[in-house]
Amino acid sequence: MHLYIESLGCARNQVDSENMAGQLRQAGWSMTRDPAEASVIVVNTCSFVESAINESIDTILELARFKKEGGCNRLVVAGCLPERFREAIADALPEVDQFLGTGAFTRIKDAVTGNLAGGTCLLPDPDRIPIGETVARERVQSHTAYLKIAEGCSRHCTYCIIPRLRGRQKSRPMNHILDEARELIAAGVKELNLVSQDTTCYGHDLPEPVGFDTLLARMAELAGDTWIRFLYGHPESITDDVIETVAAHRNLCPYFDLPVQHAATKVLKKMGRKYVKQQLLDLFHRIRSRVHGAAIRTTLIVGFPGETDADFQELMEFVEQVRFDHLGVFIYSDAEDLPSHRLPGHVSKKVARFRHDALMARQMEISAGNLASKIGKTLPVLIEASPEPHLYEGRFILQAPEVDGITFVRTLPGGPTATIGQIATVKITQTLEYDLIGKVL
Template identity: 55%
Template sequence: MRIYLESLGCARNQVDSESMLALLRGAGARVTDDPAGAEVIVVNTCSFIEAAVDESIDAILALARLKTEGACRRLIVTGCLPERYREQLVAELPEVDLFLGTGAYDRIVAAVLEEATIGACLLPDPDTIDTTAPMHRQPLTPWAAYLKIAEGCGRRCTYCIIPRLRGRQKSRPRTTLLAEARALIAAGARELTLVAQETTAYGTDRTPPDHLAGLLTALAGVDPTVWIRVMYGHPESLQPAVLDAMAAHDNLCPYLDLPVQHASARILRRMGRRYDSDDLLRLLERIRRTVPDAALRTTVLVGFPGETDDDAEQLLAFIRQAGFDHLGAFVYSDADDLPAHRLDGHVPPDIAQERLEEVMAAQQTVSAQRLARHLGRQATVLLEEPPGEDGLWVGRTRHQAPEVDGVTFVRCPADADHRPRPARGACIPVRILETLDYDLIAEAL
């Protein structure tokens, strides 16, 4: 049986998709990259914001056409979209044969083999997910794999639907994660990126409690040549021991992703966050003091209910002062099942969009200034895409995370010097020749 899987959304969703593919391969299915030739199509969806919902529905409807125009005889939708909209989807999307919620990934084989009832929406409690079980999977990019260290979230931010979709935080055992890391490294991984809804809260829900610093130290010792990167942290749960671990191990990337969401104390309180811009600036100073070469990434949310021009100006001033290396910005996406929906002062979409553009313009200047400090330095680059017409490889340094940050374009030496041609997934030394607004240009050494 030929299976095609379309994976939408974040890196955490990608891990779920890779796990489902591994289960299907283990059951004898053949995975194909051609949806037109697949007998079963699976769409793993996201519904975090309105744009993600629209993307998921568009993908479902486009692939549903292959039930008449292609080989598809069974269409399955998994993930956050069924979990959020539940049985409503059964009536609204009759093209779909079966829906699986976020707690039902382990039922994918039964769903594909037609052992589950057509037209059903299977929604077991996400809190019943077995986080102790190893996740056997084949990463989509084998040299750069994601390692999901926890499910769910224990916070209740007013703009976020994740706790309802994924349940409470459930950290995976350190022994399970180390075993998975070893398997990924044995399969060729040169970089492991730790993901969860809140990575910096890892282990606090376990008995006895564990902590991210201990996990990082253990992972660093598995193979000192493999990069370990941390994404999706939280300013409130980042512990000094994590910074100490990064400073002590060369293969723990000097990189932290800490979504701050805003800088106005008033808006942060309405979001359900318990810090202000002064707290954040002190935290950033502590990070840079302990890990001097750290690259810092954040995300911010504009247009949140109640945001005034003054709040927006506070955010812009903070961005210029904080000096984040990487920043993603989003417009608040409203829905009637969000607590923030009930707040007053909803911001008109055109004003929210203007504020988004102002944020990105401010960050463009900051990013160019931060990248300039790399000019002339030597670095190591993980090569990911072979040369195109410009003859440049595309890769990343330890300061650039996959998919969300800028890249490094690398000019490799000509074949005349008899050095072996690089391969995707190779780590090579380079010298930075030029810095752009978001990217670097380098030459292999």
């Protein structure tokens, strides 16, 4: 019984896919990386923006051909696509045998065997699904892992459908998180990336509320030399206690992922974000003044309804002022089921694309300048791949997986070597716009 899982979208989806794979492995299924070998194919989908919806549908149709050309006799689609489009997606994709919403991942064993009652779509309310312990995950990589600490989001950003897809925030009990962290570290993981929809808001909804800083401190105590990083923080929920906790522990990456989306006050208000530019500037100043060598990553949205040339210019000046270490820029993705769809002043795709490209061009220059300061420094680098002899790819402590640049590492015949999955000491000799180049010491 061979099974293939295709995971699309964000790191949180990757955790869901690994958990499903773990359930199926325990049930006796054998995983394959070749869909042509699989008797069952599972696609874990994303539907956050239009491009993700299109990618999910294209992937489903591409893999559906193995029902005719290969040995696949069952195709299961899980996650955000069926959660967003409900029963309508079953009518649009008759090739699929079973759809599972975001509250139905624990039913994957029945879904792949065809033992689910109640029709093609299983879409339980995500708010009613408890979150806690997980099975042993079938991880994609051995040296780095994402660790989900909560599910859902209780905010109401007008451009975002996540609360409808994932429900209100539900934090995992801390002991379950710490137990999973211990298991991952014991298995050789060198980097744990804490993820959720609103990571820095962790713990406020627990029966006995606890702060995210407390979780970070407990993680630091048990992690040893393993790097601990948090992703998907929120400017409204990060506290000075979190900043001080990161500063106090060498194994907590001095890396702050805080998507702010915009800087113009009226745009932020339309987005449903409850802060203004000066509060962001004050926050970033506190981080950089209290955490030595801190890196700040953010994401921005351009082309939001009502964004004027003046608003965009304010955003550009904000980026110039903060000089983010890492920056992602997205063009606003409209949809009829979003509150932002009803806002006046929609921006043309041409103008939005121009603003996107202008911001990214400036960020490339900023990034190159930031990285130039690393030349001559010795940095710890987690080695991840070796595309050719004596050349390795990795990330230093201020580069997160998948979203940031990489560090190219060279070794010489007969000289010090690097090992995939281990942390090497590397002297930086060159830089690119987003990447570093160095040699092993």
